[in-house]
Amino acid sequence: MSFITVSGVRKLLDRLKAITATDGQGRSQASVRVLTTTYTGATDQKALNQLAELPNCEVRVSLDGRRTRLHAKAWLFERDTGFGSAYVGSANFSGAALMGGLEWTVKFTQHGQPDLFSRAKAHFETLWLDTEFQPYDPNNSEHQAALRSALKRESTQYDAPIGLPTFFDLVPKPFQTDILEQLDNERAHDRTRNLLVAATGTGKTVMAAFDYRRIARQQGGQPRLLFVAHREEILKQARHTYRQVLHDPNFGDLLTGHHDPEQHNHLFATIQSLQSRALLAQLGADYWQVVVIDECHHIEAKGFEQFVTAVEPAVLLGLTATPERQDGKNILRHFHNRPDGTPAAQLRLWHALDLQLLAPFEYYGCDDGEDYRQVSWGQPQLEQQQLSNLLTGNQMRARTIINNWRNLVADTSQCKALAFCVSVAHAEFMTEQFNQAGIRARLVTGNTNRDDRNAAPRQLQNGEINVIVTVDLYNEGIDLPFVDTLLLLRPTQSATVFQQQIGRGLRLYEGKESCLVLDFVGQYQDGFRFDTLYSSITGLSRREIADSVEHGFARLPSGCHLQLHKTAREHILRSLKQAINQNWRRLQTELARYAALKGSNQVSLNAFLTDHDLELEDIYRSHSTNTNSGWTNLLRAAGLITGTGSTEEAYFSKRFAALLHQDDPAQWELLTQIAEDPANYRITSDQERLRLQMLAYQIDSNTKATGTAESFLKRLASEPHTRQELKALAEVQQTRHYHTFKHLPGLEQTPLRLHAAYQLREILTAVGRWTEDSRPEFREGVLRLHDEKTELIFITLDKSEARHEGVAYHDYAISRDRFHWQTQNSAGPSTEAGKRYLEQKTNGWQFQLFVRTQKGAPYRALGPAQVLSSQGGKPMSITLGLEFALPERLFEGFSVLRAA
Numbered sequence: 064m065s066f067i068t069v070s071g072v073r074k075l076l077d078r079l080k081a082i083t084a085t086d087g088q089g090r091s092q093a094s095v096r097v098l099t100t101t102y103t104g105a106t107d108q109k110a111l112n113q114l115a116e117l118p119n120c121e122v123r124v125s126l127d128g129r130r131t132r133l134h135a136k137a138w139l140f141e142r143d144t145g146f147g148s149a150y151v152g153s154a155n156f157s158g159a160a161l162m163g164g165l166e167w168t169v170k171f172t173q174h175g176q177p178d179l180f181s182r183a184k185a186h187f188e189t190l191w192l193d194t195e196f197q198p199y200d201p202n203n204s205e206h207q208a209a210l211r212s213a214l215k216r217e218s219t220q221y222d223a224p225i226g227l228p229t230f231f232d233l234v235p236k237p238f239q240t241d242i243l244e245q246l247d248n249e250r251a252h253d254r255t256r257n258l259l260v261a262a263t264g265t266g267k268t269v270m271a272a273f274d275y276r277r278i279a280r281q282q283g284g285q286p287r288l289l290f291v292a293h294r295e296e297i298l299k300q301a302r303h304t305y306r307q308v309l310h311d312p313n314f315g316d317l318l319t320g321h322h323d324p325e326q327h328n329h330l331f332a333t334i335q336s337l338q339s340r341a342l343l344a345q346l347g348a349d350y351w352q353v354v355v356i357d358e359c360h361h362i363e364a365k366g367f368e369q370f371v372t373a374v375e376p377a378v379l380l381g382l383t384a385t386p387e388r389q390d391g392k393n394i395l396r397h398f399h400n401r402p403d404g405t406p407a408a409q410l411r412l413w414h415a416l417d418l419q420l421l422a423p424f425e426y427y428g429c430d431d432g433e434d435y436r437q438v439s440w441g442q443p444q445l446e447q448q449q450l451s452n453l454l455t456g457n458q459m460r461a462r463t464i465i466n467n468w469r470n471l472v473a474d475t476s477q478c479k480a481l482a483f484c485v486s487v488a489h490a491e492f493m494t495e496q497f498n499q500a501g502i503r504a505r506l507v508t509g510n511t512n513r514d515d516r517n518a519a520p521r522q523l524q525n526g527e528i529n530v531i532v533t534v535d536l537y538n539e540g541i542d543l544p545f546v547d548t549l550l551l552l553r554p555t556q557s558a559t560v561f562q563q564q565i566g567r568g569l570r571l572y573e574g575k576e577s578c579l580v581l582d583f584v585g586q587y588q589d590g591f592r593f594d595t596l597y598s599s600i601t602g603l604s605r606r607e608i609a610d611s612v613e614h615g616f617a618r619l620p621s622g623c624h625l626q627l628h629k630t631a632r633e634h635i636l637r638s639l640k641q642a643i644n645q646n647w648r649r650l651q652t653e654l655a656r657y658a659a660l661k662g663s664n665q666v667s668l669n670a671f672l673t674d675h676d677l678e679l680e681d682i683y684r685s686h687s688t689n690t691n692s693g694w695t696n697l698l699r700a701a702g703l704i705t706g707t708g709s710t711e712e713a714y715f716s717k718r719f720a721a722l723l724h725q726d727d728p729a730q731w732e733l734l735t736q737i738a739e740d741p742a743n744y745r746i747t748s749d750q751e752r753l754r755l756q757m758l759a760y761q762i763d764s765n766t767k768a769t770g771t772a773e774s775f776l777k778r779l780a781s782e783p784h785t786r787q788e789l790k791a792l793a794e795v796q797q798t799r800h801y802h803t804f805k806h807l808p809g810l811e812q813t814p815l816r817l818h819a820a821y822q823l824r825e826i827l828t829a830v831g832r833w834t835e836d837s838r839p840e841f842r843e844g845v846l847r848l849h850d851e852k853t854e855l856i857f858i859t860l861d862k863s864e865a866r867h868e869g870v871a872y873h874d875y876a877i878s879r880d881r882f883h884w885q886t887q888n889s890a891g892p893s894t895e896a897g898k899r900y901l902e903q904k905t906n907g908w909q910f911q912l913f914v915r916t917q918k919g920a921p922y923r924a925l926g927p928a929q930v931l932s933s934q935g936g937k938p939m940s941i942t943l944g945l946e947f948a949l950p951e952r953l954f955e956g957f958s959v960l961r962a963a
Contacts, residue, residue, distance in 0.1 A: 070158025104218025423622030
């Protein structure tokens with residue numbers, strides 16, 4: 064329930080007391096579990112007290128009403144007979160909902176609509192174990208005080224809590240946990256100078272504080288900390304955040320033009336004060352163990368740059384929303400980035416939207432009637448000049464823009480808009496057009512004097528003007544949370560510019576429900592990258608984008624809407640299909656042209672992918688016919704390898720597509736080694752032999768063919784171009800997969816790693832089901848290794864199709880350490896298989912879980928699991944306890960909740 068009131072509880076309290084009353088043995092007819100929130104402060108604390116005081120009744124409540132995912136109202140009744148029922152609709156637990164209001168509620172039953180019932184139950188069980196919902200004890204004074212504070216905060220519009228509030232402590236929210244896990248992984252690889260990139264308003268300073276708390280707990284004390292920013296206001300807020308997270312009201316001193324610190328161990332300082340006091344020279348470059356730099360897109364400034372180059376902490380963390388600078392300077396050079404060149408930790412825009420950390424967008428792609436096919440895209444200066452010439456003075460396009468804006472809003476005079484233009488001349492022209500149309504506009508560019516530049520945002524906020532027209536001035540580092548409309552008046556295929564401009568309107572602001580985005584689309588030449596633009600704000604893949612453009616965007620971040628006008632949709636869809644259908648002939652033409660430009664000796668797989676914005680899947684096509692797949696095959700098709708290749712070479716090149724899922728760096732390191740000289744490679748361990756056997760059987764699709772690891776190496780040795788391709792593929796994959804995996808507990812004798820990705824062939828080989836002499840057929844959902852008393856459980860979730868009511872939720876992650884699994888139909892409590900599960904504590908069997916989202920996807924090794932409880936029979940519904948908690952991203956992928 065979103066909220067519960069006394070007026071609702073009192074109507075059912077007598078009945079609840081009757082069914083929960085205990086007998087002489089302390090048993091009651093029923094148990095009750097209640098989930099609710101502090102949303103808008105509408106819940107009555109007395110009502111929760113009345114429920115929680117009932118015997119066999121447990122209440123859990125979310126203290127974070129601003130982003131709670133529980134706006135549903137549902138009553139679920141489970142019965143031992145299996146004839147459960149559910150009521151789902153708009154009825155909260157209140158007097159108005161139960162008696163007086165007009166509420167829409169639907170009833171469905173466990174027997175009549177089993178899939179719907181299992182879906183509702185799955186959602187409830189997952190939320191029940193979510194750390195956001197805290198068990199509430201009315202006899203605990205701290206619980207009482209925390210709930211009272213949360214209800215007051217939500218009812219009086221106080222700021223949202225910085226972390227996940229609990230009755231005893233602040234804990235990271237799930238997305239913050241994910242960021243912390245990313246940072247831990249980077250430091251495990253000795254990359255200790257990290258950049259954290261997250262959209263404005265998502266709490267970067269909070270994440271830095273939790274990161275420091277984690278370091279402090281690992282070390283058993285508070286290491287020396289320096290927090291650097293360029294403004295005193297930022298430092299005061301940061302110190303307050305650290306004090307809240309650390310539960311230490313005296314933590315940290317300020318060093319600014321107005322404050323002198325009593326100590327330097329935990330210091331929040333402006334960069335100007337650090338320089339004027341020459342503290343780095345006085346105390347030493349390694350004095351502070353942890354250094355945090357806020358708003359670090361400023362570090363290219365001379366003083367900042369000198370500081371960040373000189374300081375030598377054990378851990379350095381930079382915080383920014385916009386790592387890309389308009390002057391082209393690269394701040395990433397100051398950090399240890401991932402092998403693929405990306406920052407250490409990132410909170411993607413679509414993830415922040417799904418988590419309700421930003422205001423949702425309403426995007427409309429409008430046809431502007433222009434022809435952009437002659438624009439030199441990818442050549443910035445020439446592109447800008449050509450666009451400026453095309454758009455400046457274009458009155459027809461200006462009228463189209465104004466008409467579309469007026470058609471989509473009730474009144475433009477109520478809007479607070481930013482309009483992004485391609486040049487100063489274009490911005491001057493559009494400012495004039497807006498004003499002539501009666502829309503109050505003000506021009507702000509790099510040429511605008513400081514006073515006018517500062518005044519414009521205030522005028523926009525106060526409603527004195529309705530739109531600020533600019534070029535790139537508000538792309539980075541400016542916070543205008545009240546902006547509710549964005550006009551993208553310059554076409555771009557830069558995902559960075561596109562995302563930055565949209566990000567200017569997504570800050571949460573009181574009274575702002577969403578941000579209206581108007582983008583103006585015309586005709587573009589082949590290859591225009593709409594896929595990268597829309598992927599940057601939705602998180603969808605290239606093929607998902609094309610499908611959504613054609614059939615409607617059904618999978619967007621929470622609250623977002625994306626609509627394309629008919630003509631714009633046709634232009635975009637044609638461009639997307641051309642980008643997706645990278646036919647083999649087109650690829651070989653592009654490769655030949657690229658080789659002529661670079662020189663055939665300078666062409667590498669990694670460079671070709673990067674320079675042409677391609678994915679490995681564009682080269683390695685799992686569903687291709689003949690040999691139209693693979694790097695060596697493409698090189699031959701483009702004429703860069705002369706002569707006739709062997710059948711074996713063509714086969715290997717095509718089959719390397721079967722390796723793209725592998726994310727264990729140890730596997731790619733091994734492939735790099737054997738590719739150097741497979742003829743003289745010597746296997747030094749049983750695990751190494753198993754890895755090579757896994758590789759051989761994963762590549763070779765003929766399940767009737769068997770052979771040793773040595774015979775596979777011999778096949779590689781006879782194909783020099785195949786070896787070069789394997790080395791090139793390993794080089795690309797090593798830049799993309801950098802997570803550290805540990806041995807799979809319980810199966811340490813195998814090369815398998817906890818949480819790594821594997822196809823079924825690799826798993827069967829690793830555990831000895833497939834050997835160098837035999838590859839027996841396997842179609843079961845479980846594999847029993849009787850000698851080891853180990854059962855491997857293979858689960859396919861089919862989440863890609865689980866978006867309609869006909870899909871049952873039988874298998875899903877309930878929490879990070881619990882998994883719900885429905886056995887095969889033949890398993891019941893009295894069967895041999897059922898007894899093996901139920902008697903696990905005494906029979907010595909262990910169960911290993913392997914889970915994938917859909918057919919064809921790789922399995923993830925989730926490690927050993929314990930049977931915690933079981934219901935029903937043939938099939939049995941079993942709750943498994945995972946010995947090793949899921950990483951946050953895996954939990955999100957395996958959970959029934961869209962944004963876990």
